[in-house]
Amino acid sequence: MSSPNAESTAFRSALEVIRAVEPRIADAIGAELADQRESLKLIASENYASPATLLAMGNWFSDKYAEGTIGRRFYAGCQNVDIVEALAAEHAKELFGAAHAYVQPHSGIDANLVAFWAILADRVESPALRRAQVRQVNDLTEQDWFALRRELGDQRMLGMSLDSGGHLTHGFRPNISGKMFDQRSYGTDPATGLIDYDRVAEAAREFRPLILVAGYSAYPRKVNFRIMREIADSVGATFMVDMAHFAGLVAGKVFTGDFDPVPHAHIVTTTTHKSLRGPRGGMVLCGPELADQVDRGCPMVLGGPLPHVMAAKAVALAEARRPDFADYARRIVDNAQALAEGLLGRGAKLVTGGTDNHLVLIDVSGYGLTGRQAEQALLDSGIVTNRNAVPQDPNGAWYTSGIRVGTPALTTRGLGTAEMDATAELIHTVLSQTTPGSNADGTPSKAKYVLDPALADKVARQATDLL
Numbered sequence: 001m002s003s004p005n006a007e008s009t010a011f012r013s014a015l016e017v018i019r020a021v022e023p024r025i026a027d028a029i030g031a032e033l034a035d036q037r038e039s040l041k042l043i044a045s046e047n048y049a050s051p052a053t054l055l056a057m058g059n060w061f062s063d064k065y066a067e068g069t070i071g072r073r074f075y076a077g078c079q080n081v082d083i084v085e086a087l088a089a090e091h092a093k094e095l096f097g098a099a100h101a102y103v104q105p106h107s108g109i110d111a112n113l114v115a116f117w118a119i120l121a122d123r124v125e126s127p128a129l130r131r132a133q134v135r136q137v138n139d140l141t142e143q144d145w146f147a148l149r150r151e152l153g154d155q156r157m158l159g160m161s162l163d164s165g166g167h168l169t170h171g172f173r174p175n176i177s178g179k180m181f182d183q184r185s186y187g188t189d190p191a192t193g194l195i196d197y198d199r200v201a202e203a204a205r206e207f208r209p210l211i212l213v214a215g216y217s218a219y220p221r222k223v224n225f226r227i228m229r230e231i232a233d234s235v236g237a238t239f240m241v242d243m244a245h246f247a248g249l250v251a252g253k254v255f256t257g258d259f260d261p262v263p264h265a266h267i268v269t270t271t272t273h274k275s276l277r278g279p280r281g282g283m284v285l286c287g288p289e290l291a292d293q294v295d296r297g298c299p300m301v302l303g304g305p306l307p308h309v310m311a312a313k314a315v316a317l318a319e320a321r322r323p324d325f326a327d328y329a330r331r332i333v334d335n336a337q338a339l340a341e342g343l344l345g346r347g348a349k350l351v352t353g354g355t356d357n358h359l360v361l362i363d364v365s366g367y368g369l370t371g372r373q374a375e376q377a378l379l380d381s382g383i384v385t386n387r388n389a390v391p392q393d394p395n396g397a398w399y400t401s402g403i404r405v406g407t408p409a410l411t412t413r414g415l416g417t418a419e420m421d422a423t424a425e426l427i428h429t430v431l432s433q434t435t436p437g438s439n440a441d442g443t444p445s446k447a448k449y450v451l452d453p454a455l456a457d458k459v460a461r462q463a464t465d466l467l
């Protein structure tokens, strides 16, 4: 491990170099550091990457073009990029026990697009798609695109519904996947908030999807991937798991056996910057059957790879292979459970009544607030969260009735279960002291709220003291 002194010298020097060119950017970077240091970062998808990971991103690899993949590059002089890409893939395969790893995707969305195209190319007989794969995408004619659209047809995807915690990229309208696929979703049981596997199996039998997707960004429970694979097999679907949120818990062996997606799925996608604590980016893991199609991700779906980010992925994955990462992953869940208990004990309403992963979904209708009001009131008080729909949300996806909180970032800061109880107290204090506001014409507002600024300031100071 490097010394804290070497780390702070490196960042100070970098800021000095940036300041000499555009001081306002150096200031913004400094301000961001201060914000992230002083507020309670409870956004479930955020974390703090290590100095080694951050520093691996700022260097000459950023200047190198490397379209294609190892052994099939469209550019010369990629020998050092090859080392980086191979090492990142090697660490990923070892860490997750996967046969193949593709480490180029620039984000989680991109990783999903690579996976969707790989599955389509593998499963659907389409001469136009074959033609598209041997040419640069830019060279395709309009006829090619029409043929592609006709031959791929409306393939079917079955994924988790948005308001049960599924993700936009699993076939929903605001994302291209919603235009690529005829999508149907499975929800959660209204009484328990849990996935009902019999209902998923029933939906699969009726709908007969090409792809069954599991994975979520706001479901506070484990998913049994062995059962999901059985359902996929029973209808001949390809089983894809998007572990963007919980990859760190898989890496840290908190999710094992039926709850580890890698041995059960045909293909697994993830981000690298959430609980996995790496640089912003994505990754695809799969068996040998899909490997060749996945490796065609660039240039089929992705722009040129980001070698500096692949270098940072290799660093972060090496960190995740060390024994202390397993300890980190276990503490993430201990902390989420302590936070959930702290909230429940103070009377908060939680979706599914608790958690067995890194996140907790608070139903703030119990406080008479919308998610939007709660999110802003907490932000005023130095507690950074995000609003999120709850199942069958009466306030829709914009105002929502939920607040999603997660513990990966605060666990990285070294906070433990006692601080989680204190955090629950602060959240409960703010939410129980906030009241809904009204519009100028006196009608109730779903966005405005009233919170005593002195109380918000006091909580913000208490929040900083916890860090």
Ligand SMILES: *Cc1c(COP(=O)(O)O)cnc(C)c1O
Pocket (backbone or CB within 6 Å): 045, 106, 107, 108, 109, 110, 166, 167, 169, 215, 216, 217, 242, 243, 244, 245, 271, 281, 282
């Ligand atoms: C965050 C997330 C993504 C998207 O990741 P980006 O890196 O923001 O593109 C995809 N799928 C799931 C389930 C996620 O939680």
